[in-house]
Amino acid sequence: MPTFDDRLAELSGGVVLDVGTGRGQFASGLAKELKDYTEIIGVDSSEAAITEARDKIAIDRVRFELMDAEHLQFASESFDTVAMSNSLHHLPEPDIVLSEMKRVLKPGGVMIVVEMFCDNQSETQMSHVLVHHWWAEIDILRGVYHRESYTRQQILGFIDRLEMKKTEVYDYIERDDNPHDPERIKMIDDLVVEYFDKIPDGPEREDLRRRGEEIRQRLQTTGFSWATCACVLAWK
Numbered sequence: 001m002p003t004f005d006d007r008l009a010e011l012s013g014g015v016v017l018d019v020g021t022g023r024g025q026f027a028s029g030l031a032k033e034l035k036d037y038t039e040i041i042g043v044d045s046s047e048a049a050i051t052e053a054r055d056k057i058a059i060d061r062v063r064f065e066l067m068d069a070e071h072l073q074f075a076s077e078s079f080d081t082v083a084m085s086n087s088l089h090h091l092p093e094p095d096i097v098l099s100e101m102k103r104v105l106k107p108g109g110v111m112i113v114v115e116m117f118c119d120n121q122s123e124t125q126m127s128h129v130l131v132h133h134w135w136a137e138i139d140i141l142r143g144v145y146h147r148e149s150y151t152r153q154q155i156l157g158f159i160d161r162l163e164m165k166k167t168e169v170y171d172y173i174e175r176d177d178n179p180h181d182p183e184r185i186k187m188i189d190d191l192v193v194e195y196f197d198k199i200p201d202g203p204e205r206e207d208l209r210r211r212g213e214e215i216r217q218r219l220q221t222t223g224f225s226w227a228t229c230a231c232v233l234a235w236k
Contacts, residue, residue, distance in 0.1 A: 004170035004231040005033065011110065013037035014080025019069050019101055020044055020087030024053030024062075026114070030083060031059045038080075043067035069097045074104045081105075083112040086229070089136070089147050094158055102162050102236060111234045113159060114172070116227040118149035124179035124225035127218055131188060132227075134195075134215060138208060141200050155230045164234040172229045179223030188224050192216055 002010075013034040018027040021042030031040055042064045044050050053064040067073055070093060082101040088094045101111060118129045132149055139146035152171075159167060178184075192212055199208050 004172050007168065007170070007233060008033040008112075009035055011035055011081070013040070014109075015078070016040040016081040016083060017072075017074070017079045017101070017104060018042040019072070019082065019084045019097065020090065021053060021064060022046070022049045022087070024057045024064055026083065026085035027053075027062055027064070028057050028059055029085075030112075031062050034081075037061065039063075041065060043069065043072070045069065070100060072100045072104055076103050077106045079104050079106060080109045081112065082109070083114075085112075085114040086116060088113070088115045088155065088158065089149055090145060092145050095161060098158055098162055102164075105236045107236055109236050111159075111162075111164065111232075111236065113155070113232040113234070114229050115155045116149055116229045117152040117155055118227075119151045121227050122225060124223045125227045127179075127188075127215070127222055127224040128227040130218070131192065131215055131224075134192075134208070134211060137204075138195055138199055141202065141204060142198060149227070152230050156232070159232050159234055162234065164236055166235040168233040170231040170233075172231045174226040177225050179225045185219050185224060189216055189219055192219075 011034050013030065013036065015038050016030060018030065018040060021027050021044045024042050027040050027042040031037065040062045042053060045068050047066055050064050050066045082105045091097050105111060121129055129149060136146040136148050156169065192215055196209060196212060199205050
């Protein structure tokens with residue numbers, strides 16, 4: 001049975017749009033994983049993220065633009081492939097953004113959506129989910145839209161509402177995963193410590209700090225594995 005990576009390797013991307021590209025990791029990944037492509041354009045509403053992507057990613061025929069995902073500045077039916085990775089939970093109106101992605105997708109083109117989910121995860125993967133939800137809660141208090149992870153069925157529900165002609169769903173799990181890898185544990189622990197300084201003053205501060213310390217302890221005892229992602233290919 002083919003994996004998500006196998007299916008990407010079979011796809012000729014043509015002109016590709018990566019929405020919510022952030023610092024460009026998924027765009028650069030598509031450049032490596034797709035069978036071929038004509039051009040990849042990554043868009044994001046964060047000027048800082050786009051600046052970093054432009055500074056750090058130098059891949060032939062890959063470029064980045066500052067743009068609001070709810071109002072894509074492209075003509076209808078202008079892309080062969082549209083993509084989004086782990087950005088749904090950062091969108092206040094995900095249905096609007098996905099509809100915009102469908103609008104700019106050519107008939108017969110493919111939409112790629114990758115999103116981690118919060119249910120049916122192993123105990124070590126739940127460390128990832130709990131860290132993410134803790135980060136999200138802090139970001140919301142800081143005025144940054146960042147909701148908790150969706151369930152797998154919620155993610156598929158977004159795609160179902162688009163009424164695409166054909167859909168394939170793959171669950172992606174990191175292979176050869178060592179949940180007690182010291183480098184990974186230190187990386188996540190450092191990010192948790194970094195977030196302590198982002199907790200705003202207020203009644204939630206002490207509880208959030210306490211839960212952050214509990215997460216740090218969990219990393220040492222339970223370990224950390226990347227959560228499973230739902231990977232969807234949907235044809236218009």
